[in-house]
Amino acid sequence: MNRKQRRLSAKSGHGSGERQLDEMARQAAALYQVGRLQECETVCRQILSADPGHADANLLVGVLMLTARRFNEALAFLNTSLSRNRKNPMAHANLGLALAETGRVIEARESLQTSLRLQPKYPEALSNLASLEARLGHPARAVELHARAVELQPQNRALRTSYGGSLLRDGQLDKAIEVFTALRAEDPADSKANYGLGLAYRDRGDLPEAEARLREASAHGAVHADSALALAWMVDDVSAAERDAIHAAEAASPENSHERMILDFTLSKIEHDKGDYEDAARYLRSGNALRRRELDYDRDRVEADFEETMSVFDREFFDKRQDFGTSDETPVFVLGMPRSGTSLVEQILASHPDVYGAGELVTLREIGGMTGSAGRQATPPQFAAALSKGASETLGRNYVRSVRELDKTSRFIVDKMPGNFMLIGLIRMILPNARIIHCTRDPRETCLSMYRTYFSGDGLAFAYDLDDLVHYYGLYARLMEHWTSLFGDVIIEANHEKLLKDPEGEIRAILASCDLEFAPECLEFHKTRRDVRTASAAQVRRPLYDSSRRGWRKYAEYLPELAGLDKYA
Structure with missing residues (x-):
């Protein structure tokens, strides 16, 4: 809407309606920030019923679709948001994530780079671009980008965890261990920090320490799926209690989720070690089918x-x-x-x-x-x-x-x-x-x-x-x-x-x-x-x-x- 149209709409009462929609969008953003995602989506859908092109509402729904791993829907909402406002770095950054998840990695990189041109000191965009560079086979570049993100927000545990992962992929095991050890010292129950340490010690060849850290990743609450999978491939037999916990976690996980896929691969290894190859094959078919849905193959x-x-x-x-x-x-x-x-x-x-x-x-x-x-x-x-x-x-x-x-x-x-x-x-x-x-x-x-x-x-x-x-x-x-x-x-x-x-x-x-x-x-x-x-x-x-x-x-x-x-x- 150009300036003249805004003046006309204000005269006819539409300006106040637009302001009301913008206020609703701010309320939706506040709901998102406190984790009330369903309420956030409800408010956004109300906004879009009145203005289908509303930039902020489309952005929020796009982010919600990303969270739900509904990537094609996320692309549609984010592109609509950008059609109204091309200068929003957050929209470009989230579009990059959606493109990456649908296999369009070069376009994803371009979107993330656009986001950083608009806002060079955008830690999340730096971190997401770092993860994409690692995926493209550039681990050193990923380390550099993650380091810049952490420098901007040194207390951000999520960014520090991602930085540790980049160091791990780049083979900088000593530095990775240092990062994950610091995170664990601040919170011994941090499953991601324990998982990162487990992988670092495994790659270093210290299997007893790796096993201890991977077990600890699931010791303070819910099963940590990635740690359970890494542990299952490291040992020939998990304990009965661990096996039962993994079975329960798999049954409770959303049917088509990434977590269900990881736990299916885990259970296939556990059943293989027990000698139950029929059940192992059943979990393999399920896990592989879920993984196949995440990837494009021509x-x-x-x-x-x-x-x-x-x-x-x-x-x-x-x-x-x-x-x-x-x-x-x-x-x-x-x-x-x-x-x-x-x-x-x-x-x-x-x-x-x-x-x-x-x-x-x-x-x-x-x-x-x-x-x-x-x-x-x-x-x-x-x-x-x-x-x-x-x-x-x-x-x-x-x-x-x-x-x-x-x-x-x-x-x-x-x-x-x-x-x-x-x-x-x-x-x-x-x-x-x-x-x-x-x-x-x-x-x-x-x-x-x-x-x-x-x-x-x-x-x-x-x-x-x-x-x-x-x-x-x-x-x-x-x-x-x-x-x-x-x-x-x-x-x-x-x-x-x-x-x-x-x-x-x-x-x-x-x-x-x-x-x-x-x-x-x-x-x-x-x-x-x-x-x-x-x-x-x-x-x-x-x-x-x-x-x-x-x-x-x-x-x-x-x-x-x-x-x-x-x-x-």
Whole structure:
């Protein structure tokens, strides 16, 4: 409404009506602040019945829809609010959250950045942008943004907790422990602080302390779902009292909630440990279905990505680029399907005195334009095809320079990002002398293990539906056949079942393939003290056992879709 319209409406009595709606909006905001959310929504709906475009009412309902995880509805209300008032930083910040939750992460980043341009010292927007940067694979950037948010509000426990989480994801475990310890000192019953400490100690390898903190997270009241899940994967048997509490919490949780999903994954692990595979499978189906609802997955688009990769990176492509890249031999890429043994192989290699294990690095994915960080429109194969010889050398050197910041002296540095199997073509272009270790495992074991695992990021959306999982595995198998046909003489295979059957023989073979002398420490990899920040953080602290073989047979009756993987076994 422009100035002239406002004058006219005031003359006709509408101005007072508008003021009344604005006063109602202030009342609704006050109700929201004290947690009276249903009353807040009722007042807002009354406002919108009189003025459907009211900016503040639409903003509040959008925030309420976000809280209720009704993200598409949140988008509609927030966009309506912004159509009336483009200068509201809170509306842009909440729109960013809604966009992120619906998978539109680049648009989400733009909305949050707009919010901060309008209000640079907006702690919540800084924190939300930090969380988004972490999701996009930029943990260091997330730490920087969270630190700025905490600097603005140093007493804000929610911001400090988020900051601790960013430090944890960035591998700054000492600082993360410091942040969470301070929060716990102020409030020993803080479940999120205890949970953060539990994860930090787990990643550090201090499993007894991790277990104690995770148990404490649920000791002062309601079950803390995330802590219960982490604990269930750390120990082989929870107590009867803990099990009963988790069952009760799952039954009491809202039917389609995120909490119900986490607790279903938790109970699937608990029932698995009891040997009740039918119930474990039932909870798996429920938890995975709920998780799948949270994520977008376009099977056709993913298949097109695989097809394009195989089409572009053919023998002719590499025949024309035989002298591309840098000759540096520092990187060792450990890759394969998630849950195929990549963490184990990295831990074995990192136990060697000449090797540094860097974990799952996003460096190569950023170079290949896969994280959205550079705003590239080209797909990774198109990006690679456009590289000149000089550019390939520069990218290779930049990669080595980046990983050398993590370790200055080791002969080899391991990058254990499983999904780098998509980027073997780029690796061969820019780092032709890098070692590539392909981890393999019985496909039924691999896919069952993925289906049993809750991954906190959203990059593995295919893992939560068995049909999607079987389809994706087929694409992966075809792509690896393609790479093997091109580079079979340089891709080193590390097979999980062979490692279980003959650990010393296989470890010696892997080391020899990397031109490394045998080191006895590699046989006792579980004793190596290093930070591990993956779903396998607890498993790599244990010696090799044969118990993980043929586990899929226990689920064959209850998850018959796994039979679709027989042809790849």
